[in-house]
Amino acid sequence: MSVYEKYLRNxxxxxxxxxxxAENKLALRNIPNNKILDxxxxxxxxxxxxxxxxxxxxxxxVHALSNFLVSRAFEFIKIGLDYQKNSCILVGSMGGFLSxxxxxxxxxxxxxxxxxxxxxxxxxxPATEYEMVLFLKKFNFNKSVYIRYNHINNKILxxxxxKNYKPxxxxxxxxxNVIISYGVCSEQIFKIxxxxxxxxNKYKLYNFSLITSINKTFLLNLSKKNHNLLVVExxxxxxxxxxxxxxxxxxxxxxxxxxxKNLGNNYFQPKKTLDELFKNYGITKKYLENLNxxx
Amino acid sequence: xxxxxxxKLASLxxxxxxxxxxxxxxxxxKGSFLGSCFSCLDLIIYLYNxxxxxxxxxxxxxxxxxxxxxxxxxxxSLYAVLQDLKIIDxxxxxxxxxxxxxxxxxKGVDFQTGALGHGLSIGVGIAKYYKINQINKWVVVMxxxxxxxxxxxxxxxxxxxxxxxxxxxxxxxxxxxxxxDTTEKVLSLGNLEKKxxxxxxxxxxxxxxxxxxxNKKFSNLKKNNIPKVIIANTKRNFGILSIQNKKKFWYVDxxxxxxxQFRINLQ
Numbered sequence: 321m322s323v324y325e326k327y328l329r330n331x332x333x334x335x336x337x338x339x340x341x342a343e344n345k346l347a348l349r350n351i352p353n354n355k356i357l358d359x360x361x362x363x364x365x366x367x368x369x370x371x372x373x374x375x376x377x378x379x380x381x382v383h384a385l386s387n388f389l390v391s392r393a394f395e396f397i398k399i400g401l402d403y404q405k406n407s408c409i410l411v412g413s414m415g416g417f418l419s420x421x422x423x424x425x426x427x428x429x430x431x432x433x434x435x436x437x438x439x440x441x442x443x444x445x446p447a448t449e450y451e452m453v454l455f456l457k458k459f460n461f462n463k464s465v466y467i468r469y470n471h472i473n474n475k476i477l478x479x480x481x482x483k484n485y486k487p488x489x490x491x492x493x494x495x496x497n498v499i500i501s502y503g504v505c506s507e508q509i510f511k512i513x514x515x516x517x518x519x520x521n522k523y524k525l526y527n528f529s530l531i532t533s534i535n536k537t538f539l540l541n542l543s544k545k546n547h548n549l550l551v552v553e554x555x556x557x558x559x560x561x562x563x564x565x566x567x568x569x570x571x572x573x574x575x576x577x578x579x580x581k582n583l584g585n586n587y588f589q590p591k592k593t594l595d596e597l598f599k600n601y602g603i604t605k606k607y608l609e610n611l612n613x614x615x
Numbered sequence: 616x617x618x619x620x621x622x623k624l625a626s627l628x629x630x631x632x633x634x635x636x637x638x639x640x641x642x643x644x645k646g647s648f649l650g651s652c653f654s655c656l657d658l659i660i661y662l663y664n665x666x667x668x669x670x671x672x673x674x675x676x677x678x679x680x681x682x683x684x685x686x687x688x689x690x691x692s693l694y695a696v697l698q699d700l701k702i703i704d705x706x707x708x709x710x711x712x713x714x715x716x717x718x719x720x721x722k723g724v725d726f727q728t729g730a731l732g733h734g735l736s737i738g739v740g741i742a743k744y745y746k747i748n749q750i751n752k753w754v755v756v757m758x759x760x761x762x763x764x765x766x767x768x769x770x771x772x773x774x775x776x777x778x779x780x781x782x783x784x785x786x787x788x789x790x791x792x793x794x795x796d797t798t799e800k801v802l803s804l805g806n807l808e809k810k811x812x813x814x815x816x817x818x819x820x821x822x823x824x825x826x827x828x829x830n831k832k833f834s835n836l837k838k839n840n841i842p843k844v845i846i847a848n849t850k851r852n853f854g855i856l857s858i859q860n861k862k863k864f865w866y867v868d869x870x871x872x873x874x875x876q877f878r879i880n881l882q
Binding site: 360367368370371373395 | 719726730737741742744747770771774777
């Protein structure tokens with residue numbers, strides 16, 4: 321049983337907690353069926369029903385494949401949850417690179433643009449499943465949150481995250497060049513840096529999982545000692561974290577050399593495994609060794 | 616269920632006229648989707664005055680009977696009833712805050728609706744919440760027959776049946792029109808009764824302008840394990856003979872010259 325399933329099993333003992341899904345059990349394989357409200361493949365109703373339950377005081381954990389949860393049901397999310405301030409937790413599976421071999425119809429690569437622009441929503445892309453649970457334990461339902469469910473269980477990374485967990489903190493490295501990433505990209509970059517002492521001295525990696533909390537203060541503090549910034553993400557450019565950072569740097573006249581590595585305006589080329597996919601994306605040990613910000 | 620006395624019947628009929636006049640007054644100030652307002656007004660009057668337990672005292676409580684006007688463009692009818700029950704102030708009813716679709720900040724409006732196809736799924740969620748928590752309350756959702764164009768409504772039919780939500784009442788305001796034309800011409804529903812029955816839902820038909828008939832049918836409803844679908848036969852712009860049951864005057868602008876000539880006749 322995964323850490324998230326353990327967490328869900330525990331909290332769902334309360335009659336006020338509702339686990340909903342649109343026939344997607346990627347994050348719920350070990351949750352008893354009688355604890356799950358499965359609406360079938362009806363994502364709009366999934367959100368509408370969660371809105372109704374939330375309105376009466378229930379706490380909802382809503383599951384579906386990311387693409388269908390966010391894109392198909394978007395108007396329901398906007399009106400039923402965001403506008404009405406009905407706070408609940410949306411858990412999207414197979415978002416970004418986690419979709420691996422599905423192809424474009426299943427790729428969800430624009431959630432920050434869609435959900436991140438809503439007023440009553442946070443967007444959280446954890447680097448591991450363990451990070452997701454730590455986040456949820458502190459979640460107070462003041463706002464809704466969309467989470468890109470990440471099943472990855474990297475024990476070494478979990479140990480790092482474990483230390484006084486706070487979203488958006490540094491994971492590894494002491495170099496003067498900063499990498500900001502989130503979700504599986506954070507985990508993949510962590511693995512590269514962890515295995516290469518020279519890269520740890522060249523870079524420091526921030527896991528910016530609570531994406532919607534990027535702000536001027538964070539960037540100002542960062543820019544005091546660091547001038548070079550690489551942002552790596554599995555998201556289209558429109559609405560991405562790197563776009564948000566660019567705007568903040570420009571508006572606040574903060575000087576940093578920024579390199580953005582995102583999907584631009586493209587779907588990504590599917591690969592059988594996440595490792596292959598990430599390698600194909602171009603973020604490798606060699607890339608990081610040779611990266612020259614001044615160019 | 617309370618019996619409906621002759622006195623009560625007379626009072627409801629009186630409200631039918633009074634509230635129609637108030638909605639015309641509203642329309643003179645702001646315009647409205649008058650046709651839709653007048654087709655469902657009598658149903659809303661009945662629900663709030665005789666069936667649902669929603670009043671000034673309990674309106675702010677979460678766990679009470681719940682009404683969702685999914686066909687949100689009939690909001691002035693809901694507002695007119697809320698102000699008649701003194702849940703909202705008459706000045707508010709006529710102010711800029713009560714626009715064409717229900718606004719959540721208005722007391723008595725549980726959900727912001729207007730984007731068609733949303734309200735029923737929300738009602739399904741509330742009914743499920745009540746069922747699980749053994750809260751013995753009704754959830755009533757009113758949809759338009761034009762709203763049946765939305766696929767989400769049919770999904771909700773399936774889910775409500777699957778979850779055996781006997782505390783859910785779905786009222787279809789069947790005025791046989793949608794925005795620009797008849798439902799038959801825009802997207803024919805065919806044999807609606809047969810379609811609803813094929814979902815194994817509890818189907819009831821009534822005259823949506825006849826309080827005696829409404830009461831007879833609502834009185835028999837029980838919170839068993841089958842969701843109820845009420846097809847309420849109504850007329851667009853009911854009560855204004857010159858425009859009743861016609862394609863025109865779905866929306867009536869505040870500048871409409873005929874507004875001054877509209878007279879209420881409930882025959």
